[in-house]
Amino acid sequence: MHVLILSPYPDALIAPVEARGDRVTVRSDLVSEAEFEALRPDWIISYGYRRLITSPALEMCAGRTVNLHISLLPFNRGADPNFWSWVNDTPKGVTLHLIDAGMDTGPILAQREVALDPLTETLKSSYLRLRREVEDLFARQWGDIVSGRLQPRAQTTRLPMHRAAHKAKLFALLPLGWDSPAADVMRLPRIGQTDGPGEPGAGDHAGPGRTAN
Numbered sequence: 001m002h003v004l005i006l007s008p009y010p011d012a013l014i015a016p017v018e019a020r021g022d023r024v025t026v027r028s029d030l031v032s033e034a035e036f037e038a039l040r041p042d043w044i045i046s047y048g049y050r051r052l053i054t055s056p057a058l059e060m061c062a063g064r065t066v067n068l069h070i071s072l073l074p075f076n077r078g079a080d081p082n083f084w085s086w087v088n089d090t091p092k093g094v095t096l097h098l099i100d101a102g103m104d105t106g107p108i109l110a111q112r113e114v115a116l117d118p119l120t121e122t123l124k125s126s127y128l129r130l131r132r133e134v135e136d137l138f139a140r141q142w143g144d145i146v147s148g149r150l151q152p153r154a155q156t157t158r159l160p161m162h163r164a165a166h167k168a169k170l171f172a173l174l175p176l177g178w179d180s181p182a183a184d185v186m187r188l189p190r191i192g193q194t195d196g197p198g199e200p201g202a203g204d205h206a207g208p209g210r211t212a213n
Contacts, residue, residue, distance in 0.1 A: 001146075004041035006031065006049040012135035013045060013068075016142045036060065043146065046099060047134075058099060063152075065099040066145065067106070068138055070130040072113055073097060077104035078161035082127045086185040087170065092116045092126070094134035096141060098152050103161050107152030110141045118182035123174075126182055 001022040005013050008028040017024050025039060029051065036057040044061045046053065047068040058065055071081030072093030085092050093113040100106035114133050116126050144150035170188045174180040 001042045002040070003043045003045060004031075004039055005045045005047070006051070006053070007045070007047040008050070009048060009131075013047060013138060016139040017045075020143065020146070031057075033057065044099075045138075047138075053099070055101070058101075063098060066109065067097055067099045067104070068134045069095045069097060069104055070127070070134055071095060071104075072111060073104060073108060074155050074157045074159045076162065077159065079164040080162060080167045082130055083123060083167055083171070083185070084162045086118065086123070086126070086182050087188050088190055089186055092130070094130055094137055096134070096138060096145070097155075105155055105158060107154050109145055109150055109152050110137055112137050116182070118186055121182040122176075122179050123182065123185060124178040127178075 001020075003017045003022050003024050005017070005024060005026045006028070007013065007026070010026045010028075014024055014026070025041065028049070031039075031051065031053075033054050033056055036054065037060075041061060042064065044053070044057070044065040045068070046065065053065075069081065071077070071085060072091045073095040075081075075090040076084045076088075082092075084090070091113060092115070093111055095111045096109040097104070098106040098109065112133055114130060116129065121129070141150060171177070173188060174184065176184075
């Protein structure tokens, strides 16, 4: 089986895939429609990929395109999920889900809630913790995903998503930037939710024809 990993930080994903004896191709740059056709992967894994995933590519791997998202969906769809989980004081966690035509709206394969203490965490430390958690969840669940033992469940609740532009306005209020204590982030005003299309930012998959992280 051929697995295409689309990620700027694929290292933690390669070993679980290769452990099954499968072939891995890693790309972090833009993969054109023609390249997708030439690669013809059996599965696509997207993790922090800020490039285009075209509709034909998703159709080629329908039901076999997985995204790693560092929020407990349906909370904090779209850009900067960790940042918004603190601003809006929503549950923290990570999700593996199938990619569909929406913004982080695809069926959920696996989730893990993560307890984070705002008195000890910063934006950076909580982000890195969620990265470790979603990578571990993937390693534990990949075999069951591929074998079909892990059945996807539809997201029946579509909570608002966030735009990267909204984060920029609030982030400017944090003098310590990514080193800001989470407790300080929780005191920011709660703005910037939308049901419309998102803008490119530090979220995960943004739907066909869009970019995201």
